[in-house]
Amino acid sequence: MALIGMRDLSIRFGGPSILEGVQFFIEAGERVCLVGRNGTGKTTLMKLLAGELQPDSGELIRQKGLRVARLEQEVPRNLAGTVLEVVTLDRLEGWGNQQRAAEILSQMSLPAEADFAQLSGGMKRRVLLARALVTGPDLLLLDEPTNHLDLEAIQWLEEFLLPSAGGRGYRGTLFFVSHDRLFLDRLATRILELDRGRLTDWPGDYAAYRRRKETALEVESAQQALFDKKLAQEESWIRQGIQARRTRNEGRVRALERLRRERRARREQSGNARLQLASGELSGKRVVEVRHIQYTYAGRPLIRDFSTRIQRGDKVGVIGANGVGKSTLLRLLLGELRPDQGTVQLGTRLEVAYFDQLRSLLDENRTVIDSVGEGRQEILFNGKTRHIMSYLQDFLFSPERARSPVSVLSGGERNRLLLARLFLRPANVLVMDEPTNDLDVETLELLESLLVAYTGTLLLVSHDRAFLNNVVTSTLVFEGDGRIGEYVGGYDDWLAQRPPPAERDSVPGTGRGEEPSRSKPEPRIRERTRRLSFKEQQELALLPGRIETLETEQAHLHAAVATPEFYRRGADEVVATTRRLEELEQLLATAYERWQLLEELANA
DSSP states (O other): OOSEEEEEEEEOSSSSOSEEEEEEEEOTTOEEEEEOOTTSSHHHHHHHHTTSSOOSEEEEEEOTTOOEEEEOSSOOTTOOSBHHHHHTTTSOOSHHHHHHHHHHHHHTTOOTTSBGGGSOHHHHHHHHHHHHHTTOOSEEEEESTTTTOOHHHHHHHHHHHSTTSTTSSOOSEEEEEOOOHHHHHHHOSEEEEEETTEEEEEESOHHHHHHHHHHHHHHHHHHHHHHHHHHHHHHHHHTSOHHHHHHOOHHHHHHHHHHHHHHHHOOOOOOOOOOOOOBOOOOOSEEEEEEEEEEEETTEEEEEEEEEEEETTOEEEEEOOTTSSHHHHHHHHTTSSOOSEEEEEEOSSOOEEEEOTTOTTOOTTSBHHHHHHTTOSEEEETTEEEEHHHHHHTTTOOHHHHTSBGGGOOHHHHHHHHHHHHHTSOBSEEEEESTTTTOOHHHHHHHHHHHHHOOSEEEEEOOOHHHHHHHOSEEEEEEETTEEEEEESSHHHHHHHSOOHHHHHTSTTTSSSOOOSOOOOOOOOOOOOOOOOHHHHHHHHHHHHHHHHHHHHHHHHHHHHTSGGGGGSOHHHHHHHHHHHHHHHHHHHHHHHHHHHHHHHHHO
16 A cells, blocks of 8 residues: 555645646655646645645545654744754654654764754754654655755765665655755656646656656647647638538537637646846956965864965856855955955956845845836846846746745745846856755756856855756865865866875864875966057957957847747858858857957956
């Protein structure tokens, strides 16, 4: 018998059904991942499984005596007390339970006597996970469990939830929602997808789901096209003149009515977010250079003897445990904090846009429209006027949702709102502190593509390993005792390049022994060369405008080529456009190379 399941279950909250005729069952030992767009009802489904909501119709079936625990997506605001008190709150008393709580706190490196209210967001999530695990539930429901966890905690969680954990980990049944693709790949044995109120079942791992889903969408699109064609033909027939109406048969009329009802009932698939960045003025070649900086907070060295140079176009990832000082490093690099020792030299023409992981820029009482438009109905984006509602629809906010207060938004919707605010600002330096939390996978992959194509400079703090692998060109890693290592590439590249465990253990603050005889290379400083001539100074001043003009034309042509209508034009126009795109690619490469050379001469 299945542990738990739903039979023909439906629920709605005023609008279209959140769940409509849902049916599925979970067997003991399965690790099922629920995927779907933000706002489709994933959390609602988990609350139904936990018994926190009741359906409008249908049946929730569960084994008698089934123990269920759920990790919520957001940290409750009313929790108080020590870590141990929060973990054992409303849990069974007894020596065995206390022992298990102590064991889990030890495994997760959680201080039992620490004040919960004073912990960071990531540490609070770890405490709530311990709270969910302490009773040893038969079914564990995890809603975005990796949000705000650092890499070490994510890796521990993966090992804990896998059956191979040697008896010390969780051995029950798992039902979880996650946007972390590596986490999902490692854990899921089956995928459930929630889309437009319907639930579909996809056996196998995430990669298999993506392949089969793409095929299913192609089939659905083809079937809908045939349906719409038939409906259009019948509508044309019914609108014919008097003679045709005299000969029509009632059976065909009734069939047309059925087609109309079916078309009205169809729920279209939500479109993809259309993410674009407002382009800023090109910055100088050097964005920031730091030499031998140190920074101490509350008597603890957060950053010790760190030097680096970040140049235009670099995409730098920052990796480290929660509370180690990643946000402090960003503020030092941006000149918002002064180091205790060392120097920070910022480049020229910097326009910085900052994504805040704590969402402190959002006013809970304001509507989505006001949070972005500041009372304006028209906004200026990339030099063009747009209606605020049209802009918000690019971020998947319907008109109804756009008029809602921030307080009712889900975590993913809040992140999309922050992105909408952020991308409205022209910027050549983009600073993103944990931007992937709560985003659905489709939006996450779109953001990924946008950042890869971004021509400015990116500073990215993230615990999303796949995101780091796909976006950044180098990583800064907090390695203990304020030391920061610098590595080429993303997360996997860091794993391959980092020192062996014996060397890492000898670094002060990370293990035993003395610091290895490794010295961090100084940032490369180019030797002074000749100065620019007057003619070259004029050329340098004009190059940013020239590059912007070329990029604008390139973006316009790319947008045209991406539409189906483009290929209905004449062959000559298609060929000419393709050739112009190739020519623009070469012109831009030459212009950037020339600009870089002149910038270096100007800064020499």
